[in-house]
Amino acid sequence: MCNCDDNHGASPLLPVVGKVIKIVEETPDVKTFHVTSDEGKPFTPMPGQLGMVSLLPVGEAMFSVTTQGPDHLEFAIKKAGTLTGVLHEIEVGQAIGVRGPYGNGFPIDLFKGKDIVFIGGGIGLAPVRSMINYCVENRDNFGKLNIIYGARSPEDLCFKEDLFENWLKVRDTQVHVTVDKGDDNWKGNVGFVPAFLEEINPTPENTIALTCGPPIMIKFVLQSLAKMNFQPEQIVTTLEMRMKCGVGKCGRCNIGSKYVCLDGPVFTLAELNEMPSEY
Amino acid sequence: MNQQTARMREIARELLEKKEVEMVIGWEKGTFFYNSTPVFITKPEDADKLIWDDYCAVNFAKLLMDYRYLDGKVAVFVKGCDARGVNRLIQDLVIKREKIYLIGMPCPGMKDAKIAAKLGQEKEAEVPLEGKCLYCTHPNPVIYDVLIGDEVPVEIREDRFARIKEFEEKSSDEKAQFWASQYDRCIRCYACRNVCPACNCRSCVFDQNQDWLERAVDRSGNQFYGLVRAFHVAGRCIECGECERACPMGIPIMLLKHKISKDINELFGEYEAGLDPEGDLPLGMYKADDPDEFM
């Protein structure tokens, strides 16, 4: 019934029990977990798709797959609630349940041949990173990449290796980093993301903007993009909602008649403008 | 239209016209003859929706919680049980007395809507009083700013502990069996909690994001819920009977509440909650000469 290539098995609610093979401490409250299973990579998501991660005795929660390798998936997880609190205590070797991929992912065809402005804030860079890395791997299919990222403080910046090394080596790629509040060693920009974005002032011509971050940042980023003449069809974002099943059955992640887990989490601003503002 | 209804509308209209209150909470006629349902009046011209009849059983006290941060005042009609519910909220520091205007309604007892639905309007005369009204000890509001009509004579139709005395005769096994079968049909909709003026906590151990009770609906979980809630409102339960009235499964919840009230009376002396917003709570105060020796 499902038109994706994965075999959903007997019940779409059954996870694969894999293993955590690496944990990277990104910030004081964000860790990236590398997960694999006996059969290799638990599933192969497209950028922007989601995975349901579970610690068997604790619970499940939905996270974006921030990137993937040939044999593993990566989830960058901020400590926020019960499950994530326990996740932050586990060590390499921990058995972990994963199921997916869920959701629509970023509209690759919309991005093809265009310049892309990536605008991330805090842990919101996690889903954005899946698209950035996809562009890096398929570099010829996309135009210039302009990555704009901000966090509360220098130590709250996620994926520092990508920001300050890896992505800088990619051709036609710029990385702009800002923090709300600097420290003694910080030499970069200090200020909020929307103002920083306006300063950089990317052209809307043949460009798609992709943004994800805290709701308040997104709100002002959208205003800034509008000021710079980005049209709603050129703006893509990915939403977060409480989810339980991941397959459009359990009810809670709806916005109007759309389920974020199934029909989202990625929407263009044009699509969002047609939906009730309940997210 | 009865006299009370006319007077209710008059008072509500005046309060709203003079902008003394932002809202008046009362009853309007519901779907069927046996439904009188809460209505929230904000415009003087809507005051004519208000009614007073035999089916105004819903206790409004809990609904006041939604308006505690309003700038202005809210007026609310209170029967005896509602007034005690308001006292509950005042004493628990949930709402401030000066933010509410209480219009007292001496209450002759409300009719049982569930039985009325079964009997139909032709046999309305046969509809008995709500269970909760039979054991009511305070039909007249214990706190109000204005009273509509005269106080009604206090007529206690049933000793509120009568059911308990009977129940206490049972053996432990019989009691356990009884409660197991009662709570086996609990669907954990939390209507009893949500309608209860004593269940006014900001967050509750039974909220689903708390880990104290699994959401699986089973015998032990259901009984845990019923018991913990009963104990948590112990000494604060105003015995309005709304939990039992609201329960879609007809669980005799007041039996638990009355058992606890009876025990409190026996251990700490005669006490009825919600009569006075200032009084000491039997289980919520410290005394050096507490009769319980562990102190």
Added chain:
Amino acid sequence: MKSLSKANLPQFLEALNQSSQVYVPVVVDGTSRFIPWEQGAELVLDKNSNIPPKYLFFPQTEDLYGYKIYKQSGERTELPSAMEPFVVFGIRPCDVYSLEVLDDIFLTKGYEDVHYKQKREQGLLISLGCLEPEATCFCESWGLNPLNAPTADIMMLDGGDQFLLKAQTEAGQKVIDSQAGLLEEFQGEPPVGKPCTLTVETKGLMERLQPMFEHAVWDEISRKCINCGTCTYLCPTCYCFDVLNKTRGEEGIKYRCYDSCMYPEYTLMAGGHNPRPTKKERVRQRFLHKFQYIPERYEGQIGCVGCGRCIVKCPVNLDISRVITRLWEVEADV
């Protein structure tokens, strides 16, 4: 059409019960629900059950899989799932239709809910038409027929001292054939039913509501709601569920159970953000889900079957039929 003498009903049920578990509506501690049939059971056939038979297909609490954990290791274990055929006797047309709504939800749009599907495939429906709908019934307003559930395997009507039975599916015909000894050919006129006394306007309701998301009427409608889960838990079409863990030592079970959009925690995220923070948003969600979102998502499907259970049981008489009337009454662009 066949007839079954009421005196022979226990024999009929006993015979069916030999091959499949038969569920019948019975009052248990004051609440009517469908439970396994036993000799001597007193069936409630004059009114619909308090608890909808939905739970035979989608139980309030349902185990999904087991797991074992030891230190860092863990494995998922299968639970026994021997699903035997069963019969639901006396299910009303509104509740039969509610299963069609659940079919759309659980079995379409890319994923099949196997837990529901297994039960749906095993359940045979013998529906009893309603000759005299209750005062709270309004199935006709949704285009349903209280006398007929087209997708029931057998449709049944009360004909005084006998039941009149008509097979509507192959499986239903098999049942009729297998009980031929108890059934007689019925030649007379089937009884005529009374219409629902409660009616609401449902035509064009979805289109009406589409521009009303921000309407002030939601504030008004939601005010008396106490945000309990009664309406959702007793609704035959409500299907929202939570997925949770039950861990005992080194073993555990992953299960799901009914959830309700009335609860604030339903949409509350770990970081503290809640897209539906007050009862206005939650009550709006319940009604728009039924009247707009389900018809939009499942092409013309209805989200309410007019069974009236929520009208009967709501502690504050927040009546779904009056809500619909109110939604038509108010000026659309306020």
